[in-house]
Amino acid sequence: MPVMSYIDAVTLALKEEMERDSKVFVLGEDVGVRGGVFRATVGLYEQFGEDRVLDTPLTESAIVGVAIGAAAYGLRPVAEMQFADFIMPAVNQIISEASKLRYRSNGNWECPLVIRAPYGGGVHGALYHSQSVEKIFTGVPGLKIVMPASPYDVKGLLKAAIRDNDPVLFFEHKRCYRAIKEEVPLEDYTVPIGKAAVKREGTDVTVISYGLTLHYSLEAAKSLEQEGIDVHVLDLRTLVPLDKEAILEATAKTGKVLIIHEDNKTGGFAGEVASVIAEEAFFELDAPIRRLCGPDVPAMPYSPILEKEFMLTPEKIATAIRELAEF
Amino acid sequence: MSELKHTALGLTDDQVLEMYRYMLLARKIDERMWLLNRAGKIPFVISCQGQEGIQVGAAFALDREKDWLCPYYRDLGMVLAFGQTARDNMLSAFAKKEDPNSGGRQMPGHYGDHRYRILSGSSPVTTQVLHAVGIAYAGKLEKKDHVVLTTCGEGSSNQGDWHEACNFAGVHNLPVIFMVENNKYAISVPLTKQVAGGDIAARAKGYGFPGVKVDGNNPLEVYQAVKEAAERARSGQGPTLIEAVSYRLVPHSSDDDDRTYRSSEEVEEARKVDSLVVFKKYLMDHELLTEEKDQEIVAKIMQEINEATEYAEKASYPAPEDLYKHVYA
Numbered sequence: 305m306p307v308m309s310y311i312d313a314v315t316l317a318l319k320e321e322m323e324r325d326s327k328v329f330v331l332g333e334d335v336g337v338r339g340g341v342f343r344a345t346v347g348l349y350e351q352f353g354e355d356r357v358l359d360t361p362l363t364e365s366a367i368v369g370v371a372i373g374a375a376a377y378g379l380r381p382v383a384e385m386q387f388a389d390f391i392m393p394a395v396n397q398i399i400s401e402a403s404k405l406r407y408r409s410n411g412n413w414e415c416p417l418v419i420r421a422p423y424g425g426g427v428h429g430a431l432y433h434s435q436s437v438e439k440i441f442t443g444v445p446g447l448k449i450v451m452p453a454s455p456y457d458v459k460g461l462l463k464a465a466i467r468d469n470d471p472v473l474f475f476e477h478k479r480c481y482r483a484i485k486e487e488v489p490l491e492d493y494t495v496p497i498g499k500a501a502v503k504r505e506g507t508d509v510t511v512i513s514y515g516l517t518l519h520y521s522l523e524a525a526k527s528l529e530q531e532g533i534d535v536h537v538l539d540l541r542t543l544v545p546l547d548k549e550a551i552l553e554a555t556a557k558t559g560k561v562l563i564i565h566e567d568n569k570t571g572g573f574a575g576e577v578a579s580v581i582a583e584e585a586f587f588e589l590d591a592p593i594r595r596l597c598g599p600d601v602p603a604m605p606y607s608p609i610l611e612k613e614f615m616l617t618p619e620k621i622a623t624a625i626r627e628l629a630e631f
Numbered sequence: 632m633s634e635l636k637h638t639a640l641g642l643t644d645d646q647v648l649e650m651y652r653y654m655l656l657a658r659k660i661d662e663r664m665w666l667l668n669r670a671g672k673i674p675f676v677i678s679c680q681g682q683e684g685i686q687v688g689a690a691f692a693l694d695r696e697k698d699w700l701c702p703y704y705r706d707l708g709m710v711l712a713f714g715q716t717a718r719d720n721m722l723s724a725f726a727k728k729e730d731p732n733s734g735g736r737q738m739p740g741h742y743g744d745h746r747y748r749i750l751s752g753s754s755p756v757t758t759q760v761l762h763a764v765g766i767a768y769a770g771k772l773e774k775k776d777h778v779v780l781t782t783c784g785e786g787s788s789n790q791g792d793w794h795e796a797c798n799f800a801g802v803h804n805l806p807v808i809f810m811v812e813n814n815k816y817a818i819s820v821p822l823t824k825q826v827a828g829g830d831i832a833a834r835a836k837g838y839g840f841p842g843v844k845v846d847g848n849n850p851l852e853v854y855q856a857v858k859e860a861a862e863r864a865r866s867g868q869g870p871t872l873i874e875a876v877s878y879r880l881v882p883h884s885s886d887d888d889d890r891t892y893r894s895s896e897e898v899e900e901a902r903k904v905d906s907l908v909v910f911k912k913y914l915m916d917h918e919l920l921t922e923e924k925d926q927e928i929v930a931k932i933m934q935e936i937n938e939a940t941e942y943a944e945k946a947s948y949p950a951p952e953d954l955y956k957h958v959y960a
Binding site for chain 2: 329355356358360363366368369370371372374375376377378379381393396397400401404405408409410412413446448468469470545
């Protein structure tokens with residue numbers, strides 16, 4: 305089984321699904337000849353031709369709107385937003401159209417669409433190439449929101465997203481693209497949307513996270529071993545639909561929960577996870593639920609000092625876990 | 632009305648009478664909805680009145696067995712000509728479970744019908760114009776020869792999505808017809824305050840495809856323009872922009888009062904050149920229609936609408952638990 309990077313798993317999933325189903329096509333800015341600014345679609349143009357690997361004009365609303373029309377017709381478009389930060393012009397198409405097409409037509413139309421978007425900071429991307437945008441969409445029923453942390457899950461979840469009959473937002477953390485590698489089978493497999501995964505068993509503190517901060521949490525957990533703090537780590541993998549059962553199980557393991565994400569705290573998804581626990585597992589708790597999130601500032605600045613201050617790190621996470629363990 | 636003859640366009644006498652019947656049907660359904668609204672029986676109406684000639688003329692120029700529509704909320708005449716019935720639209724007006732557009736979920740005028748390749752639409756304007764481009768692109772990928780007609784009002788043609796759609800379709804030479812139904816008002820704001828230069832058709836030049844302006848009160852002129860556009864689209868020559876000029880004869884919706892922003896004299900002047908008036912005259916001048924025959928057509932339509940109204944009023948509402956259906960597959 306080859307070891308591959310997070311972004312190579314994206315490319316492989318797209319290639320396999322395009323080989324499997326002629327209704328799958330990709331569209332976006334620079335996805336064709338260039339193979340994507342991050343090289344996520346590299347080789348696809350050569351293999352499948354310009355009609356199925358479509359270089360669009362620089363128009364995010366059109367990328368999503370055209371994809372919605374093609375999806376309603378019966379194709380399976382995979383639209384790329386070059387950066388999640390640039391999804392904003394397409395938000396009307398996503399929220400007013402894609403999320404509601406099935407519902408507003410009483411089930412007579414559907415929108416089997418995937419929107420891939422690289423998100424997240426720590427890449428010197430400044431305010432408009434670093435944002436986490438999931439909270440804009442997590443409160444919109446009709447959308448599914450997938451945020452894998454590892455190459456194995458990237459391949460399996462992206463394939464599941466392409467085969468799904470509802471619109472899926474597939475957020476890929478840019479910092480993971482080349483930093484995270486693991487063994488990925490070359491065989492066909494999918495990972496079910498809506499299922500979290502326990503990444504580490506522990507008895508003292510439960511960390512619930514996704515994306516880049518999942519890896520930082522695992523690093524922090526390892527460093528706390530020598531202090532005798534045993535950390536349980538749950539990777540949500542999908543935010544919508546949310547695997548509540550896994551959250552409640554992970555809560556019961558330790559009675560102390562820390563929820564971590566890079567998106568900012570106020571209105572962030574950690575609030576939803578905390579609410580689920582407070583409503584359904586209150587008597588399992590031995591300490592207040594804690595959140596460790598990106599700060600409530602508009603976005604991540606360019607200056608390395610300010611970027612570092614914004615970003616979560618294994619050290620910041622270890623400190624938060626330690627405090628909760630000592631509660 | 633211009634000298635354009637239906638026979639010269641390849642339309643038979645029966646076809647033009649059928650066009651007239653659809654225009655009348657749309658008008659009479661619309662008028663009934665206003666009555667029902669003012670009687671407190673339905674909460675909302677949004678009208679086609681004044682634009683029936685555009686809608687029916689355009690629909691007849693397409694292949695109604697395979698072409699697609701991404702219409703907007705005034706296109707009652709168009710969806711009727713594509714297959715919807717008075718009953719379908721009354722079920723929608725009363726928000727009943729059998730409403731084919733949405734099962735009673737959307738306001739009237741939010742058309743969508745898989746049976747007739749009419750894509751479901753929303754209320755934010757011109758989002759559907761991009762969907763039309765997507766359906767056209769899908770046809771290209773699947774090697775089909777369907778044409779997609781999408782419409783909007785002149786105010787909506789200022790939206791970014793409209794521009795993005797025209798540009799995208801132009802770049803990829805797609806079989807889309809962009810038709811702007813210029814009824815001179817976007818709720819209360821007149822054309823002069825909506826469209827710089829006042830000419831929407833002229834914008835096509837920037838997209839690299841033809842833009843034509845037609846008299847929307849003349850269904851034959853609209854038919855001719857859409858027919859040519861569909862032929863261009865089907866033969867791989869790409870999109871066309873059509874600006875069809877008419878007038879909105881009634882307020883924007885049942886919640887609007889147009890006396891606050893335009894004079895009744897202006898509306899009365901427009902009524903004199905209403906497409907229903909001019910097309911009726913055309914048919915009578917060509918001895919295809921008499922007052923007597925007209926009365927017969929109207930009587931038949933009224934019977935159809937009465938039956939549809941009665942049926943829809945008695946039909947079941949969705950059940951409360953239907954609220955939770957069709958969020959996901």
